Amino acid sequence: MTALLLIDIQNDFLPGGSLAVPGGYEIIPVVSALQGRFELVVATQDWHPPSHKSFASNHPGQPVFSQVELDGLPQVLWPDHCIQGTAGAALSQGLSWNCVEAIFRKGTDPAIDSYSGFYDNGHRKATGLAGYLRERGVTDICIAGLAADYCVYYTAKDALDAGFRATVVADATRAIDADGFRKAAADLRERGGLVMTSSEL
Numbered sequence: 001m002t003a004l005l006l007i008d009i010q011n012d013f014l015p016g017g018s019l020a021v022p023g024g025y026e027i028i029p030v031v032s033a034l035q036g037r038f039e040l041v042v043a044t045q046d047w048h049p050p051s052h053k054s055f056a057s058n059h060p061g062q063p064v065f066s067q068v069e070l071d072g073l074p075q076v077l078w079p080d081h082c083i084q085g086t087a088g089a090a091l092s093q094g095l096s097w098n099c100v101e102a103i104f105r106k107g108t109d110p111a112i113d114s115y116s117g118f119y120d121n122g123h124r125k126a127t128g129l130a131g132y133l134r135e136r137g138v139t140d141i142c143i144a145g146l147a148a149d150y151c152v153y154y155t156a157k158d159a160l161d162a163g164f165r166a167t168v169v170a171d172a173t174r175a176i177d178a179d180g181f182r183k184a185a186a187d188l189r190e191r192g193g194l195v196m197t198s199s200e201l
């Protein structure tokens with residue numbers, strides 16, 4: 001069984017948001033058309049406390065988009081985004097979320113970032129997504145959402161590691177950095193993942 005996994009389609013990653021992904025809104029009609037083609041649709045939501053250590057604002061003197069080390073892991077310092085309960089953290093109203101059976105929140109621990117829908121960046125704590133999908137009989141996952149070079153990429157990588165077949169839907173995602181996504185796509189293909197357009201699925 002194949003599930004559609006929608007990653008972080010939230011206002012802060014869309015035009016006007018604090019960490020807007022270029023062209024982000026272009027995925028909305030593509031995702032909307034995809035939803036009805038899957039038996040199971042699941043989503044993730046980036047959901048940070050204001051004190052989150054991935055925010056440059058919590059590292060006085062460090063500029064936004066600089067890189068630091070956080071608890072032994074490399075960490076990009078982001079603008080404040082997806083703060084719990086804010087409009088920026090809300091799922092985009094450009095989509096209907098009615099068919100989404102479960103939403104997994106991530107990034108709630110202020111001490112560690114969480115790009116993947118499955119684990120935090122240190123692989124210290126699982127979100128329960130893998131167990132949920134297995135229990136629902138899922139073998140294959142199609143991944144869409146934002147951003148292609150961060151949360152979509154890391155989710156796809158963890159999906160493959162967890163033993164799922166994983167396909168990133170190229171026209172249903174956009175990257176913060178286009179070159180970053182080219183590398184990510186090559187890496188996923190090397191790991192046995194697929195990158196396909198929605199019409200190729």
Ligand code: VGL
Nearest residue numbers: 008046078146147150151
């Ligand atoms: C994301 C950076 C920080 C993403 C989340 O959803 O790709 N990127 N937090």
Ligand code: ZN
Nearest residue numbers: 046081082107
């Ligand atoms: Zn985040």
